[in-house]
Amino acid sequence: MSVTTQGSLGNAAVKTDQAAYAAIARAKRRDIIFSVGGLVVMAIAMTLLLTLIGDLVVRGLGRIDYDFLTNFPSRKAERAGILSAWVGSLLVMLVTALLAIPIGVAAGLYLEEYARKGWLANLIEINVANLAGVPSIIYGLLAVGMFVYGMNLGKTVLVAGMTLALLILPIVIVSTREAVRAIPKIIKEGAYGLGADQWQVMWNYILPAARPGILTGAIVGLSRAIGETAPIITIGALTFIAFLPPAPITGEFPFINFDWLNAPFTVLPIQMFNWVSRPQADFHTNAAATGVVLMALTLSLNGVAIWIRYRLRKGSRN
């Protein structure tokens, strides 16, 4: 690297020193113009985002208190809360994550490492990429036909989680493949060279090295899923529900209980949507407050994922 640079500068110096300095100055100017341009674009994007968030926070933050988080919906705006909505959102996200991440990662690894490259693999690749762009309502319609009525699962937390898992599966698959593809070939070849079989390479080298990329994909997917309204409304989520699903952890043996999967539910975006479309201004304030909670929940989910990623990275180095 340094050799070639010196060489080309040396050539320039043979012609005239001035030309060389001018070339350097031009390159620097271009750098400055580009960085200023980039800064302006970023400033515009951030201003827009912060204005939106700021507006939401200004309207809603004052409404958030302990009662708002622990009350059920009510016809009286000042008495209404979002307990059933945030618990519903969390449970649905739990199911979504447990389904979409393992399946998506496995599918991505298979496509990238095991599947034979050919027209079939290409076809699947194109389809997966296309699925990522399908409007979410289509997934809702598919789910209502297949899960709710076809498989007779009802309008439950499980079905909502399955629907959203389908929705974000392409995102997880694509990001897994990208992450695997970005791993230097030397790592893989080195492992094979030392006599590891394909599973060992996959489990001990590829997966740990791809984990940051995979987790980023999962975060992007879950962040999208938590804000979805259309497919959840389509499968028949409720608007007024003043009780919680049964607890996943109980005091008696076997301590874990799966009844909550079959419980009716609502989620934060639906509660927000309902309040926004009400005539009374007090409900609009509630909607803004719900928006703030939804954002906080998304950020903390991301925070958890980043923390896990950090822990894993430390672990894989030891």
Added chain:
Amino acid sequence: MRNITLTAAAALVLPGFAMAQDAVQIDGSSTVYPVSEAFAEEFQIATGNRVVVGVSGTGGGFKKFCRGETSFSGASRPIKTSEAELCAENGIEFIEMPLAMDALAVIANPENTWATCMTVEELKKAYEPEAQGKINNWSQLNPEFPDHGLTLFGAGTDSGTYDYFTFAIVGEEGASRGDFTATEDDNITIQGVSTDVDAIGFLGLAYLEENRSRVKAVEISYQGGDCVAPTVEAAGDGSYQPLTRPLFIYANKAHLDEKPEVLAYAKFMFDPEHAQELVSETGYLALPKEAFVLAEEKIDARKTGSFFDGGSKIGVSVADLLAAN
């Protein structure tokens, strides 16, 4: 992965979890939703029985109701013949109970000086399908109106509000021009009309009441009659026509017989002691006490079928609804 599960699960161990149990299922119109919400809330407090309410719109609600999925369906128009047939096919018998009166309001910008009163014919000219692309100036509606561009807002095509407005104004349900700003959220109509002097729109009365400072009501003259402003009182005495409409609750007869909690909810909803008060709280005009007494009798007698022969009627008064019970 196990980490995530445990952290999330631990966060969910909160007081308030109870055993799963059958809840009373209600769905239907978003217009009736605030009323159902009020009853559901109070019923749950009073009896401890669970009630859940969904919002699928009047039509979407009937689809679920006629599949036997829900026990009650809220409707901002009477059940259609096609919907009643679907119910019959599935062996679902229903009891129809009017609950409240609602009015649709036509609104204009407060600085609009000319549109204080409009006839049904003028409104029809503005919204009918033939107006598409042609009627775009106030002077086309009435030569006395100024030469101003015309901007139209209104409820979205999936709503009962749109169905009833087109039925009452254009004369055919679901027939309107396609090039007006149709929105499922009436607050958008308020926003649009409040920022455009030349705009009019239509929406539920409750939205007008909450936004009197931003938009004004247009009085309506029906069949050459006097100009009447949309108010709860005018809706009640039947003078605000043709944009007054009844709101209904439909109950599944078999569920009333088989599920005690469903019967208890029906009785609670039409208990003359508190029903009126709860309906009024939500901004609609409750029917007189007598109507709730009659509805109770109708539930006891399990009198099924629709009074409306599969369609909306104009000029339905409180007295007619009493007769229906």
